[in-house]
Amino acid sequence: QASTGDLPAKSHVDDLIADAHARYAGLSDGVVADYIPILAEAEPSWFGLTLVGINGSTHSAGDADITFSIQSISKAFVFALVCEEVGHAAIHDRIGVNNTGLPFNSVMAVELNGGNPMNSMVNAGAIATTALMPGRTIAAKWENIRNGLSRFAGRALEMDDTVYESEMLTNQRNKAIARLLQSYKRLDPDPLDIVDIYTRQCALSVTATDLAIMGSTLANGGVNPITGEQVVSAWASRDTLALLASCGLYERSGEWLFEVGLPAKSGVSGGIVAVAPGKGALGAFSPPLDSAGNSIRGQRACAYLSRSLGLNLFASS
Ligand code: GLN
Numbered sequence: 156q157a158s159t160g161d162l163p164a165k166s167h168v169d170d171l172i173a174d175a176h177a178r179y180a181g182l183s184d185g186v187v188a189d190y191i192p193i194l195a196e197a198e199p200s201w202f203g204l205t206l207v208g209i210n211g212s213t214h215s216a217g218d219a220d221i222t223f224s225i226q227s228i229s230k231a232f233v234f235a236l237v238c239e240e241v242g243h244a245a246i247h248d249r250i251g252v253n254n255t256g257l258p259f260n261s262v263m264a265v266e267l268n269g270g271n272p273m274n275s276m277v278n279a280g281a282i283a284t285t286a287l288m289p290g291r292t293i294a295a296k297w298e299n300i301r302n303g304l305s306r307f308a309g310r311a312l313e314m315d316d317t318v319y320e321s322e323m324l325t326n327q328r329n330k331a332i333a334r335l336l337q338s339y340k341r342l343d344p345d346p347l348d349i350v351d352i353y354t355r356q357c358a359l360s361v362t363a364t365d366l367a368i369m370g371s372t373l374a375n376g377g378v379n380p381i382t383g384e385q386v387v388s389a390w391a392s393r394d395t396l397a398l399l400a401s402c403g404l405y406e407r408s409g410e411w412l413f414e415v416g417l418p419a420k421s422g423v424s425g426g427i428v429a430v431a432p433g434k435g436a437l438g439a440f441s442p443p444l445d446s447a448g449n450s451i452r453g454q455r456a457c458a459y460l461s462r463s464l465g466l467n468l469f470a471s472s
Contacts, residue, residue, distance in 0.1 A: 161434050162464060168206060168214045171463050175456040176204050176216035185443025185451035188423040193321035197223070197425065197442035202452050203363035206460070208435035209375040215364060222360040223440055224318040226422030227259065227448075229304065229356040230281040231399055232369060235377075236303040237275075237287045239391040249287070249341075250280050252398055259405045259448060260328055262335060270339025276402040276420065278353075279332050285356065286342055286349045293348045300356050307369040309382040312359045319358035326354055361426070363438040370428040370436025380435075396430055400468075407447045415458045416467030427453035431466040 162168055180202050189195035203218035238246050246252065255264035255273045265272060265279045272280035290296030305312045333346035342349065361369075372379045373396055376389035387395075399418035404411040411419060419429035425442035427450050437460055439453035461467050 162208055165212060165214070168212075168464065171460060172204055172206055172214045172216045174463075175459045176202065178459060179452045179455045180217065182452055182455065185445060187425075187442045188444055188448065191318070191322045191325060191423070193318050194224075194424055194442075199443050201425070202441040203439070204456055205364040205367040205438045206435055207364070207367040207371040207380060207438075209371055209380050209433065211380040213364065213367070218440065219363045219438075221440065222315075222362055223424045223426060223442075224315050224357060225304075225359045225361045225366075225426060226357045226424045227276070227281070228361075228366065228420045228422040228426050228428055229359060230276050230284070231373075231395060231403070231420040231428065232304050232307050233281070233288065233300055233356055234275040234284055234398065235307075235373065235387045235391050235395040236300070237284050238394050239387045240289055241287055243390070243394055246275070246394065250275050250283055252401070254402050254406070254408055256406050260332070262328075262332060265332065265335055265339075270336065270341050272336060272341060274398060274402045276398060277405065278329055279336060282329065282333050282349055282353050283336055283341055285353045286344050288352075293344075293352060297352045297355055300352065301359065303386070304356070304359060304369070306382075306384055306386045307372050307379065308361065308365045309368050309379050309384075310365070312361060312365070314355055314358045315360045316358075319355055322354050322358065323351070326350065329353065357422075363426070363440040366426055366428040366438030366440070367436050368438075370430045370438060374430045374432050374434060374436050396432060399430065404449050405447050407445070407449060411449075411454070415454075415461045416469045417457070417461055419457065421449040421453070423448045425450040425453065427457060429457045429461070431461075431464075432468070434466060
């Protein structure tokens with residue numbers, strides 16, 4: 156049997172993915188997000204898992220092909236693209252790389268830190284990061300984001316108009332955060348234009364398999380393991396993973412790292428991408444969330460697979 160990077164043999168990985176799905180499919184904890192009205196229509200039983208190795212081998216179980224809006228997981232990949240453009244030092248100085256310890260849409264996090272957006276994985280920092288995306292016009296910035304995330308996925312990603320429209324009617328808080336950043340001179344372009352693009356990036360439709368391919372691109376030094384395209388450099392992938400380790404699951408990032416030991420990013424529609432550098436990535440999708448906004452089945456399945464596949468970064472053997 157050929158092995159997948161440092162992963163066990165293919166048939167064994169297939170069995171473990173199927174096991175992870177069977178173990179947690181019956182969990183009934185958690186609540187489907189409803190602060191974006193359309194998300195409340197998701198079926199709580201949906202549960203998909205995919206692992207993609209850096210050699211392109213793909214292993215799936217359950218609803219791995221159901222599409223959902225990427226939501227906050229877009230923050231990880233927009234960050235990688237912007238990091239590549241502006242560089243390591245500018246990210247450190249202009250956005251920041253520390254966890255806020257507060258919910259993803261916290262206004263207090265910005266206020267308590269003198270207008271500093273803190274990190275690109277919470278809404279304030281993500282809005283500031285989207286503003287740094289290259290493009291002379293708003294339309295050009297948006298196209299660069301859609302193209303960039305599509306290169307990570309290895310296919311042309313489309314925006315779900317219904318999700319975009321639903322969120323635009325209810326995103327007063329993100330507009331307020333953008334105005335607050337503007338008041339601190341932390342946002343140069345028009346704040347409402349940037350919130351519009353940010354909302355579009357969150358409404359891109361993906362599957363659990365797309366997430367695994369996108370994550371595996373970061374695991375593979377920025378080279379998409381399916382298309383072979385170098386999407387970002389190895390150093391931008393490294394910097395993205397460092398940020399995901401400290402901030403990817405919001406104020407629960409410490410607990411996640413303690414249990415799973417992998418850089419990851421979650422989103423309120425129920426997706427999680429977890430990356431094993433030099434090995435591959437897991438994409439998980441299941442809508443019921445914990446109180447911080449992280450998929451419950453997704454967290455449990457990733458913890459199980461990190462243990463059973465020996466992916467924890469902090470394990471010495
Ligand atoms: N679009 C959502 C928002 O800005 C994304 C949040 C999330 O997935 N945590 O509120």
